[in-house]
Each structure stands twice: as C-alpha cells, then as structure tokens.
Amino acid sequence: MVRLLAVDPQSPQPEAIRQAAALIRRGELVAFPTETVYGLGADALNPQAVARIFEVKGRPAHDPLIVHLATPDDLPRITSVVSPLARRLAETFWPGPLTLVLRKQPQVPDSVTAGLDTVAVRVPDHPVALALIRESNVPVAAPSANLFGRSSPTTARHVQEDLGDRLALILDAGPTMIGVESTVLDVTSSPPAILRPGGVTRESLEQVAGRVLLRNQELQVETPLPSPGLMAKHYAPRAELVLVLGDNDAYALEKMQELARRYLDVGIQPGLLLVDEEVLYFSGLDVQVFQLGRGKDLEQIARKLYAGLRALDDLGVKVILARCFEKRGLGLAINDRLRRAASRLVE
Ligand code: TXA
Ligand code: MG
Numbered sequence: 001m002v003r004l005l006a007v008d009p010q011s012p013q014p015e016a017i018r019q020a021a022a023l024i025r026r027g028e029l030v031a032f033p034t035e036t037v038y039g040l041g042a043d044a045l046n047p048q049a050v051a052r053i054f055e056v057k058g059r060p061a062h063d064p065l066i067v068h069l070a071t072p073d074d075l076p077r078i079t080s081v082v083s084p085l086a087r088r089l090a091e092t093f094w095p096g097p098l099t100l101v102l103r104k105q106p107q108v109p110d111s112v113t114a115g116l117d118t119v120a121v122r123v124p125d126h127p128v129a130l131a132l133i134r135e136s137n138v139p140v141a142a143p144s145a146n147l148f149g150r151s152s153p154t155t156a157r158h159v160q161e162d163l164g165d166r167l168a169l170i171l172d173a174g175p176t177m178i179g180v181e182s183t184v185l186d187v188t189s190s191p192p193a194i195l196r197p198g199g200v201t202r203e204s205l206e207q208v209a210g211r212v213l214l215r216n217q218e219l220q221v222e223t224p225l226p227s228p229g230l231m232a233k234h235y236a237p238r239a240e241l242v243l244v245l246g247d248n249d250a251y252a253l254e255k256m257q258e259l260a261r262r263y264l265d266v267g268i269q270p271g272l273l274l275v276d277e278e279v280l281y282f283s284g285l286d287v288q289v290f291q292l293g294r295g296k297d298l299e300q301i302a303r304k305l306y307a308g309l310r311a312l313d314d315l316g317v318k319v320i321l322a323r324c325f326e327k328r329g330l331g332l333a334i335n336d337r338l339r340r341a342a343s344r345l346v347e
Contacts, residue, residue, distance in 0.1 A: 009173035021135035034124040037152040039142030064114040095125035097199025179303035243342035244323040252323035271312035273322040
C-alpha cells in the first residue's frame with residue numbers, strides 16, 4: 001500500500017516536501033493537495049512520468065493535463081504567448097482555482113497537451129502544493145488524483161481508495177477547501193471561453209475580462225426513470241445518480257420525494273444528497289441521507305459534494321437522488337459536476 005505522509009496544511013514540514021520533490025524529479029508520481037481537489041503530480045517535462053499518469057488513472061490519452069507552477073514568473077518555461085488579458089487574469093486570480101489555456105512552448109511534451117498547440121496552466125493556492133512545486137523545480141502536471149470517470153478526491157483517503165496501490169506517495173494535508181476543480185478558461189480566443197466552470201466564478205472573471213463565454217456541452221435530458229446509461233459519465237459515483245434539473249427548490253423537493261417513494265416501492269433504498277432544510281421532508285422514508293449544509297451556502301455545498309457522493313457509495317446504495325442548485329457563483333460548477341456524474345436527468 002502507498003505511503004501516506006501527513007503534512008501541516010499551512011506550513012508543511014520541509015523534510016516531507018524534500019522527499020516528495022525528490023520522487024517527482026526521479027519521474028515518479030506523488031499525490032498532493034491543492035485548494036480545489038487532490039492532484040496526481042508528475043514532472044510535466046518528463047514524457048515517461050506523464051505517461052505513468054495516464055496509465056495509473058486509466059485516463060484516455062486525448063484528455064490533456066493541467067500544468068502547475070509555483071509562480072507566474074515560470075510561465076515562459078511552458079507557454080509562448082501570454083496576452084495582456086491573460087496576464088491580468090493571472091495577476092488577479094493566481095494563486096487560485098483558475099486554469100488558463102495558453103499557447104505552448106515546443107518543449108512541453110505532446111502527451112501533456114494531447115497534441116494540442118495549447119497548454120493549460122495554473123498556480124494553485126495551497127502551501128503544500130506550492131512548496132512541492134518549488135522544491136521539485138519543475139512544472140508539475142497533475143490531473144485530479146482519482147480513477148478516470150470517478151469523483152475527484154477531496155481527501156487523501158479518497159486518493160488512497162482509488163489509486164492506493166499505484167503511487168509512490170500521498171501528501172495528506174486534510175480535506176481541500178474548495179472541493180470542485182479549477183475553472184478552465186481558454187484565453188487564446190476572444191472573448192475568452194470557460195471550458196469547465198470551477199472554483200473561480202464566471203461573475204468574477206467578467207469583472208476583469210468583460211464578456212466571458214460559457215462553452216456548454218449539450219447534455220441530453222430524459223424523462224423520469226427510463227433506461228440508464230445514455231450519457232458519458234464523469235465525476236461519477238458507483239451508484240446511479242438521478243439528477244432533478246432546474247433550480248426551483250419547491251419543485252426539486254417534491255420531485256425527489258416522488259422519486260424516493262417510487263424506488264422504495266420497488267424495494268430499492270435510495271441515497272439522497274440534501275441540503276439541511278430539506279432533511280425533515282424525508283424523515284418518514286427509509287432513505288440514506290448525506291447533508292451538504294445550508295441551501296444558500298454554495299461554498300460549503302461545493303466543498304462537500306464529492307465527499308457526499310463517495311459517502312453514499314460507501315453505504316452501498318444503488319441509486320443516488322440529487323438536484324441542481326442556483327445558476328450563479330459556484331452553482332455553475334456544482335451543477336456541471338452533478339450533470340456529468342448523472343446517469344439520468346429528470347425535468
Ligand atoms: O482544480 C484542478 O484543476 C485540479 C487540480 C489537481 O489542479 N486538476 C484537474 O485536472 O481537475 P483534470 O486533469 O482532472 O482536468 C483538466 C481539465 C480537463 O477538463 C481538460 O480537458 C482541460 O483541463 N484541459 C487541459 N489542457 C487543455 C487544453 N490545452 N485545452 C483545453 N482544455 C484543456
Ligand atoms: Mg479530473
């Protein structure tokens with residue numbers, strides 16, 4: 001089993017960081033915390049090490065990786081053109097949960113960028129991540145440290161569950177602060193486009209960049225309880241996730257109650273992702289519940305989302321019922337992850 005090394009999240013022990021950095025420099029893989037989720041790190045300029053990331057995660061080669069830097073000053077090591085807008089965004093949001101897609105330097109291996117002429121870059125806002133990258137003295141390629149298709153890890157234990165037998169080391173600094181991944185913003189096009197909503201909201205990007213497009217993948221909508229498996233799943237629990245669309249609280253509540261009863265009628269105990277205010281409406285039903293916190297507290301909901309999906313999985317439920325949240329702020333990222341994790345969408 002992999003070695004779990006506990007580190008102080010605020011001021012990580014230098015010896016732990018030295019050990020981890022030595023592994024990275026030797027071309028090995030180290031899982032480490034960022035402010036969003038745990039990452040699976042390798043030397044971004046070492047093609048063999050990068051190949052190991054894809055192997056260990058079971059990730060398809062056409063899905064490019066994010067390269068992590070300790071400081072924007074290192075941008076010239078991996079990117080060629082950095083526009084004034086990109087620079088302004090970096091100054092405003094780094095270190096932080098914003099990934100910028102920029103033109104790449106030829107020395108960045110094709111495996112990192114899946115053959116694209118762009119590279120995704122960010123400076124994470126976590127003392128452990130920053131110390132590790134600085135000490136490694138190389139750009140660190142890191143996807144989320146989960147098996148491909150599963151929910152991203154927000155604790156070291158999640159990483160251990162998914163990848164425990166395939167890693168050199170996991171740096172354990174406790175649960176991550178934000179809980180959903182970084183916002184991926186393509187700044188090679190104008191206006192810039194959000195490719196994946198995440199920890200930095202569209203609203204705050206627009207304050208710096210003006211208009212920002214949201215490149216939304218079309219997702220199929222289905223009627224209640226039809227045949228499953230029509231959508232490519234990602235960020236997903238093992239259980240089948242049934243997602244109630246829309247952000248109407250009263251409607252979502254009614255629909256979830258109805259669905260819960262229908263599952264119970266056919267002998268299936270559902271797991272429910274609920275906000276605190278909703279719990280009492282299910283008190284009479286034999287369901288498993290994970291509480292995400294107060295309905296208005298999108299920060300906390302984001303922080304608990306993946307842990308909630310994994311916790312319900314651990315309880316062994318076959319079906320999880322969840323609903324969408326407000327389409328503002330972090331709600332965009334939360335809804336995006338729920339949609340991708342869902343087997344069925346219910347209107
Ligand atoms: O918060 C995060 O971003 C976490 C932590 C570990 O930093 N990382 C993460 O990595 O979520 P990953 O590999 O799970 O997601 C990377 C995303 C994918 O959606 C990928 O398609 C996109 O970034 N991406 C990477 N390079 C790209 C490029 N050159 N052009 C467009 N999208 C790119
Ligand atoms: Mg991922």
